Amino acid sequence: MTTSEVARTRKPWRRDAQERHDRLIDAAQREFARRGVSASLEQISRDAGVAIGTLYRHFPTRLDLLMSALEPRLEEFLRGAEKAMRLEDPWEAFTCYLENLFRTQVGDRGFNDFLSRRFPDSPEAERIHDLVCHQIGDVLTRAQQAGQARPDIALADIVILIWTNGRMIDATRDTAPDGWRRQLRLMLDAYRAERAHPLPEPPMTDSQLYDAMVRLNTAD
Template identity: 75%
Template structure:
């Protein structure tokens, strides 16, 4: 699937224009990975050795550039998710899905931000997030129907886990880069059906979850 926010016309770019575009994407991948989705576009242009106007000619909005930069990461995640859904054992598929999700999340702060937020008004990001949501539900419902995952887990609980894991990655990525795996497996024990206890609060509604993901863009 094509996830990039910029669909180029059938006429190919001149070689020099293509080289500038490639440099911009490479610089954006480095900068978004290090600093997240709010990274400086001016710095990206400078690192790519182009004027900021050139950046905007190739990528009219920040989201256009972000999607082009994140395309390999998002595709890596989506491919791993499809593999998890093909695992025969529902619990192992659930574990594989989450481990793939957090492994990719841990390697790129920009992807971490992208997972955690919603960007209303951008059809490409909404389409990708909707696909991710369907995958979460598919792998979760399969494990619940098999009786191995507790029945009261919702998609919102998985997004809550993405948020908490993101903070852990921020705190430990330099000193203990694989600490997220311990946290994940502790949580997986809590998600097993045989360990379920009544919860004191209901899950977030779909509207509450969406609004919370949008709110992260204003904090």
């Protein structure tokens, strides 16, 4: 169940409680976008003009607040993802999917962190990550079966590209905010079947990838 679905099924709040909830969401969106998933909850509560206890009454855990704050960004990404996946040409679907994903990363460090990590304590975060992995696998497999993408690319290679893009966005947001477009196109050329050369190492397994993404989340 998504955050918006939960909101529709709960009892309506009093007007003042709803206003506090909305201020917390607004403050969290700004702070997570600037600082990432480790943003200060105390700062968020101050920006929203409420006590930290009020924040925890509305959002018992950091992940509850994060998922609520990211909901508009996630919906934007998923709309673009569905549009890309409907494209008839497999290579175009693959490239448009990645362009939509990377474009959605721009300007939101919290969304970058969310894409790059795994959150085992949040069933909703896990569900969304599983969906994204399934979508990536779908567009990649289509391009491979059409002979357009090299056959040795794996999900882990795409996730590593997401990590790389996130770091580049952080480094260039003020100096070259569109630089990610060049790097993506360079990597897409490397992914073409006609560019394939033997690789010295196999890709990470799904288990290795999952463990690496969890480790990123516990490294802060």
